[in-house]
Amino acid sequence: MRVVAIGAHPDDVEIGVGGTVHRHVALGHPVTYLIATDGTAGCERDDAARRDEAQTAASVLGVDDVRFLDFEDTDLGDGGAVVSAIESHVTDCDPDRVYVHAAADTHQDHRNCARAAVSATRRDGDVFAYETYSTRPTFSPNHYVSLSAADVEAKLEAIRIHESQTGKTYMDEETIRGLARFRGNRVEATFAEAFEVVRSIDRFDGRG
Known part of the structure; x- marks a missing residue:
């Protein structure tokens, strides 16, 4: 299974789907x-520092293919330029599964990234939407990935790498662990991450 995880900002993937990414890598799936x-908006560190954080955090989860689209923070659109940029990389990766932001989000970059990503992946495989700190309460998960304690700890270790963001309340480790425990409780697991299914395809050709 080939996997693409799309985030508006350098820490979004770890926050929303870090445990699941760790599980994919453990299963030998390229991510x-x-x-x-x-x-960089609202951050004292420069874009090079945040890139370094993103690449190091990804490596903690076993991911070495990190691609930056270089759109402006807080001003990300959902039109043709963003769709085309995402689609170009997605076509190159030919994924079986894509993780994107949930569309119901109070942060404009997350919201627009979700819209652009859904358009850009219209010809691809499964698309699942993840939650972050700014996802609206209308988020209604109907797919769960159960996580081990090791998956959750790897997720937290990756999040710790984003030192430029550590003063923000949504980076609180107990909050992140608590959400994983709450989602796990919904599916009789110790921990889980939750998703809305944008598209899910059953295949009988051996792929995926």
Whole structure:
């Protein structure tokens, strides 16, 4: 199974789908990150520092293919330029599964990244939408990935790499672990990450 995980900012993938990424890598699935913006708005560190954080955090989860689209933080659109940039990389990766932001989100970059990503992956395989700190309460998960304690700890270790963001409340480790425990409780697992299914395809050709 080939996997692409798309985030608006350098820390979004770890926050939303880090445990699941760790599980994919453990199963030998190649994973690629697409990061839409440099994430420098409201941050004292420069874009090079945030890139370094993103690449190091990805490596903690076993991911070495991290691609930056270089759109402006807080001003990400959902039109043709963003769709085309995402689609180009997705076509190159030919994924069986794509993880994207949930569309119901209060952050404009997350919301627009979700819209652009869904358009860009219209010819691809399964598409699942993940939650982050700014996902709206209308998020209604109907797919779960059960996680081990090791998956959750790897996710937290990756999140710790984003030192430029550590003062923000949504980076609190107990909050992140608590959400994983809450989602796990819904499916009789110790921990889980939850997703909305944008598209799911049953295949009988041996792929995926």
